[in-house]
Amino acid sequence: MIWVTGEVDGKKYKEPFSKGIMSRSLNVADIGIERAHEIASDIEVFLIENNITEISSLNLADVVLNHLKQVDPVIAGKYKNWRSLRTSKKPLIILIGGASGVGTSSMAFELANRLRLKNLISTDMIREVMRKIVSQELSPVIHKSSFDAYEAIRTPSIRIDSVIEGFISHVDVVNVGIEAIIERSVKEGISTIIEGVHVVPGFIRKDLLDNNNIIMFTLIVEDEEAHKQRFYSRCRQPWVKRSLDRYMENFDTIRKTQNFLVQQAEIHDTRIINNVDINETIDIMVSDILEEFGGVENVKQKS
Numbered sequence: 001m002i003w004v005t006g007e008v009d010g011k012k013y014k015e016p017f018s019k020g021i022m023s024r025s026l027n028v029a030d031i032g033i034e035r036a037h038e039i040a041s042d043i044e045v046f047l048i049e050n051n052i053t054e055i056s057s058l059n060l061a062d063v064v065l066n067h068l069k070q071v072d073p074v075i076a077g078k079y080k081n082w083r084s085l086r087t088s089k090k091p092l093i094i095l096i097g098g099a100s101g102v103g104t105s106s107m108a109f110e111l112a113n114r115l116r117l118k119n120l121i122s123t124d125m126i127r128e129v130m131r132k133i134v135s136q137e138l139s140p141v142i143h144k145s146s147f148d149a150y151e152a153i154r155t156p157s158i159r160i161d162s163v164i165e166g167f168i169s170h171v172d173v174v175n176v177g178i179e180a181i182i183e184r185s186v187k188e189g190i191s192t193i194i195e196g197v198h199v200v201p202g203f204i205r206k207d208l209l210d211n212n213n214i215i216m217f218t219l220i221v222e223d224e225e226a227h228k229q230r231f232y233s234r235c236r237q238p239w240v241k242r243s244l245d246r247y248m249e250n251f252d253t254i255r256k257t258q259n260f261l262v263q264q265a266e267i268h269d270t271r272i273i274n275n276v277d278i279n280e281t282i283d284i285m286v287s288d289i290l291e292e293f294g295g296v297e298n299v300k301q302k303s
Ligand SMILES: Nc1ncnc2c1ncn2[C@@H]1O[C@H](COP(=O)(O)OP(=O)(O)O)[C@@H](O)[C@H]1O
Pocket: 098, 099, 100, 101, 102, 103, 104, 105, 106, 107, 230, 231, 233, 234, 235, 275, 276, 277, 278, 281
């Protein structure tokens, strides 16, 4: 048996070396699960051949890194960045926004798996809690969807486009919940992914964005037909209760919200990803995250 030792809050721990845990951590460097298993086995053989029965997690990471450098320097670089990210003193907060149907929940789930993050929050759920607290009379817009909130606007229209006005009023309320989750994640030191249509560039308080390891993505589906197709595929799943007709009837307003999200992302320098291929989207997100935070000690470097 090979033991891996470590220390948390001054307390020492010891656990058996597991090829499963190691290959999952290697997968973060984007090498595929089979290759990750092979490398984990190679590392085990190396430890056995060198009569190592106990190794600290830090030294183990060095063994892995040295091995990866011989196998593939690019993978070694990604693994190194990932290690820095894991040892960062600030939690990582990933925000994924995009109009209804573009794939924010699917991509957030995939990303959580890839980065081994356990805290995944949907803004639809934040909104649902808010709906129980804030009556329809007080805030009619949050009792609607983001794309038809304009139907609930009571005040005289102040913007040329009422759909966008409704969208802004709707998001503005849910955004309070998003900020609260960011604050709590920072306070507790928990890395978190927050996803949904309510993640809009320019809405989240600047001080929160500036002082923490926060990265935001705006997902889009450029092609209209492909975007429609996403609703078909979502509604085909037997457990999904949302009606396809409702999204098809509101498709034009959903596209308008997407245009607004793109505008906001451009103004606020947020990465826009055309979410066509799942793997490509994940690769872009992971590489942006590693690039932005992989090499830093704790807080994002400001230019
Ligand atoms: N890159 C992609 N390629 C193909 N299908 C996708 C992709 N991203 C998401 N989907 C599918 O599109 C549908 C809508 O995705 P979902 O994550 O529910 O969107 P959202 O949360 O943004 O409304 C789902 O059936 C999902 O499996």
